[in-house]
Amino acid sequence: MDLESALRLALDRGEFFLDYQPILSLSDRSLQGFEALVRWRRPGKGVASPKDFIPVAEDTGLIVPLGLWVLEEACRTMVRWQTDFPQVLAMSMSVNLSAKQLTQPTLVEDVERILRATGLDPHALKLEITETVIMDNPEVSILRLKRLKALGVRLSVDDFGTGYSSLSYLQRFPIDTLKVDRTFVSEIEANENRKIVGAVVALAHSLGLDVVAEGVELEAQSAVLTDFACEAGQGFLFSRPIAREDVERMLDSGG
Numbered sequence: 349m350d351l352e353s354a355l356r357l358a359l360d361r362g363e364f365f366l367d368y369q370p371i372l373s374l375s376d377r378s379l380q381g382f383e384a385l386v387r388w389r390r391p392g393k394g395v396a397s398p399k400d401f402i403p404v405a406e407d408t409g410l411i412v413p414l415g416l417w418v419l420e421e422a423c424r425t426m427v428r429w430q431t432d433f434p435q436v437l438a439m440s441m442s443v444n445l446s447a448k449q450l451t452q453p454t455l456v457e458d459v460e461r462i463l464r465a466t467g468l469d470p471h472a473l474k475l476e477i478t479e480t481v482i483m484d485n486p487e488v489s490i491l492r493l494k495r496l497k498a499l500g501v502r503l504s505v506d507d508f509g510t511g512y513s514s515l516s517y518l519q520r521f522p523i524d525t526l527k528v529d530r531t532f533v534s535e536i537e538a539n540e541n542r543k544i545v546g547a548v549v550a551l552a553h554s555l556g557l558d559v560v561a562e563g564v565e566l567e568a569q570s571a572v573l574t575d576f577a578c579e580a581g582q583g584f585l586f587s588r589p590i591a592r593e594d595v596e597r598m599l600d601s602g603g
């Protein structure tokens with residue numbers, strides 16, 4: 349069976365699940381929220397990484413129903429955590445949106461419907477869109493992002509620094525957060541990257557955005573980021589993406 353047919357069946361059979369990677373406030377290491385990351389449990393083949401199936405899901409359009417499933421599952425989980433762990437009321441759930449999803453004319457209605465169906469406060473949801481996707485068609489993206497913002501959801505630019513946003517566009521995107529790509533964070537100890545990350549954080553702050561650093565693996569990286577007043581970090585130093593049950597254990601023990 350080809351991958352497309354296998355993906356189609358997997359959606360019907362409920363073979364997808366989400367892991368959640370904690371996002372921490374850098375100043376005090378408190379939990380700021382989570383990023384939902386999809387995985388596929390293939391019968392007899394173990395767990396497949398999104399890197400291996402998201403591109404095919406994009407090409408075939410299956411990303412649209414899969415993305416809606418991810419969104420609904422993440423919202424449902426967040427509502428459950430908010431109910432069981434009061435500290436989660438101050439946190440956010442981040443969900444990735446792919447290029448194909450952003451071009452769907454029904455995207456805004458779909459997000460609205462899922463928020464209503466799950467009962468999640470829109471403010472607790474953050475949608476992550478890569479810089480490249482927005483820049484593919486900036487005018488349409490801006491309109492659609494404005495309509496998403498009007499629902500009350502928050503928006504992040506993912507993998508910032510890997511594409512090329514003109515700075516004038518960045519100012520026109522109705523976004524809340526920049527996520528600095530981990531390629532910059534991984535070599536932040538090198539002088540050049542340190543300057544780039546410092547400049548990106550300063551630029552973000554001057555535009556009223558907060559910053560999440562991706563791929564934080566070392567205390568030294570966290571220290572540099574904290575010096576730049578970068579608000580939050582995500583990475584193996586704090587936690588890998590973990591299963592729902594592991595998040596619940598963490599929240600149960602006060603995390």
Ligand code: G
Nearest residue numbers: 384385386397398399402418444445446589
């Ligand atoms: O944890 P990691 O291997 O899971 O993620 C690999 C890549 O897959 C990342 O670039 C991430 O943004 C992407 N990804 C993970 N989950 C989703 C999802 O639900 N939708 C989309 N569009 N991309 C995702």
Ligand code: G
Nearest residue numbers: 444506507562563564565582583584585589
């Ligand atoms: O593209 P996106 O940033 O949404 O995807 C997150 C991806 O980065 C996932 O594959 C996740 O497992 C991975 N990841 C998360 N934290 C780290 C980290 O500290 N180092 C590295 N190398 N990868 C990470």
Ligand code: MN
Nearest residue numbers: 383444476506
């Ligand atoms: Mn992301």
Ligand code: NA
Nearest residue numbers: 506507527562
């Ligand atoms: Na990213």
